[in-house]
Amino acid sequence: MTTKSSNTVWHHATVTRTDREKLHEHKSVILWFTGLSGSGKSTLAHAVEDYLHKCGTSTFVLDGDNVRHGLCSDLGFSDDDRIENIRRIGELAKLMVEAGVITLTAFISPFKSDRNAARSLVPHGDFLEIYCQCPIETCEQRDVKGLYKKARAGDIPFFTGIGSPYEAPEHPELSVNTHDQSLDESVKKVINLLVERGIIKKQS
Template sequence: MVTNILWHQHDVDKARRAQAKKQKPCVLWLTGLSGSGKSTVANLLEKKLAENGKHTYLLDGDNVRHGLCGDLTFSDKDRVENIRRIGEVSKLFVDAGIIVLTAFISPFRTERDFCRRLLADGEFVEIFVDTPIEECEKRDPKGLYQKARQGDIKDFTGIDSPYEAPENAEITLAFSGQTAEQSAEQLFDLLKQKGIVA
């Protein structure tokens, strides 16, 4: 363990950065199976937040795998590290006064709980995009389920790697035929209730 590193306290803090942006920073953590609609809903919600003058950043699973987490596989160990890195990056964005949206399968409760503990109370909003695997397989926008069923992709969540659904998410977007736009609107209303959006 490194012992010669100390935390340097800066004069401009999270509260001052948030005040400058006139918003309440937080992490909106969308979790669900591949093809559940996480990225689509997150994108629509970010657009709505931007239209309302909010400062945001969207961290998307595939995009992050091109850079920050490009050295990781999809083994359980690397999935844990993937989410640890995202949690730490999200914490930095919140410290900068930003509303962070994340769209990650993030299959394990322990890792999602770890990310929650990195933040202050009320700064982590877990959003379970609860789309049944049968529907995700029908959509299969990238053809991944088909490849996983054929054995071409190993450690695929929902097929040969587990997904642990949230037990206490702040909100569940249950698949019931509502559109992605309606889901984004539902989340926007939740943010108003929580005082994140005025």
């Protein structure tokens, strides 16, 4: 990671986050979906976005695999690279919140310290951690990408849950049991959280 230049100065925009939120007619927030590979993070995040989009809400999903094709294509899966990956995502999500967008992130983000660092970038209440709780046995049974099989064979040495730890959230804003709840039920829980927090209005 390069050293921050001493010649950069933050430029305060004429159009504020509040202005953008008024334009969008809802507040902005980070919905940080975390959980093991195969726990349903991306599926749930995109389903929530689909629901919100149909309600006329400004949203964007930052998906783990998609981000690694561009912004984080130079990073591997060592602990240091995982930390840098989440640092970059946190900074990007922070900018998108300033843009007045409900930003949904779908990353394993296995380390508590990294998720807490991302949380610390934004004001209190702007970071909602959503734990996609699912037993590793169920995740392995799904194994839609074949990653667990490769990890068990030793082909992926630092795979979370097998060769690298996953530190589950202790006090997430929402915990969703994706192994025994339907996708519709899980989406409803996330939407209810947004309504309770005053991010969006209750749909009639």
